[in-house]
Amino acid sequence: MKRAALATIFLAALAGGVHAGTAAPYAADPDPPEHPGDYDPLERVNRGTFWVNDHFDVYLLEPVAKAWDWIAPDPLQRSISHFFQNVRFPVVFANDLFQGKPREAGIDVARFVINTTVGVAGFMDPAEKWWGLEPHVEDFGQTLGRWGSPAGAYLVIPILGPSNVRDAFGLAGDYPLTIVPFFVDQYILWGARVAEGVNERSLYLQQVRDAKEAALDYYSFVRNAYHQRRVALINDSRVEAKPQNEQDLYFFDNPQD
């Protein structure tokens, strides 16, 4: 579900709409960002990209995903999601190692072997279902964070959605690890990516609707949720991991106010 939540935020952001009431220019914001996730010097450009992404989602991706959701039975949608998760194995494995997590790396190898064979090319997840081997969510952006890199400026990437400078480098770092069979035609690979995107989106129809409903400023909702979620992932949601700005967040009578 970790992955699912990330995807939710990811997709929510992909679906990013800009609230009418907050469409005023922000350039002259006299308030410094209070939260590290709100560091957004490229806000004007980001808001533009966010708006384009949202239109892309509302008019193309979401309708297609809805249609797919209507046609496809839930188990098929989940199977396809498992397949793409399994294909990500080299990325997860390498980043386990980069972050010095041999145990997790071992589990991910076992998952890959079991799910690729018993799990029929990764369409099923017997590794978790029968052996209780839970998947991990790792990428090079998290590795950089683990190594101490700050998030840097918030970025909205066309089509891909919310990111930041660190995670954009992370995407580039993971790219060579993505399984790209040399014998498969490029158009088929792009087709696979589109299929993955549509299928993932179809799993989060309700969540994105809910997020839009609950948000008062959808742009900053997504920006903040993305940041918080990435921090949680970098810390592997460890029990002892605390929300950032703990002191500032929960005690409004701070002397520094």
Next chain:
Amino acid sequence: MLVAALLSIPPAASAVGNPEDVVRQVTDEVIAVLKQKQLPREQRQSQILAIVEHRVDFDTVSKLVLARHWKTLNEDQQRRFTQEFKEHLAVTYGQNVDSYHDQKVEIIGARDEARGDKTVQTHVAREGQKPFQVDYRVRQIGDEWKIIDVIVEGVSLVANFRSQFQQIMASGGIDQLLKLLHEKNVKGEAAPGAPGLKSPAK
């Protein structure tokens, strides 16, 4: 994700006691309401709202989400904000009462926080799906533990709303924020459903 937030909502309990018990009671009570699918939607919503109002300290939550802006509001604005914000949460999360699918809540631990606060951690699991983590930040107010934040998979609702409100306060001030909240509440109460697409930023 929003069902998780719903499940967060607490019931009436007595005494200070153990914060884990309080969260346990809260989730049990909310689930008991959600299970009564034969009841009219509105009735379930109002029952849940009653549980929430008792167990979440909206005064504290309102101060936390507005942070340093809180002090710049006059008393009337503070009162209106607290009311509209509570209503906003009730309207948006109340719309999800139908999406309960036998999720189970398991308390997996608790940790101490600064100044006597506690965080109670739970897993919300739906049959055949991976559980996700929902944490409740609780604080002793009066002689009761009150919920002051819900953290879903690492995303704190207080921090998230604060970020949004910060943005709105910076561009339009409290009048704009109250107006937005009010409009959204009126719209949400009149016609629950997906919001339309808004116009782009300039």
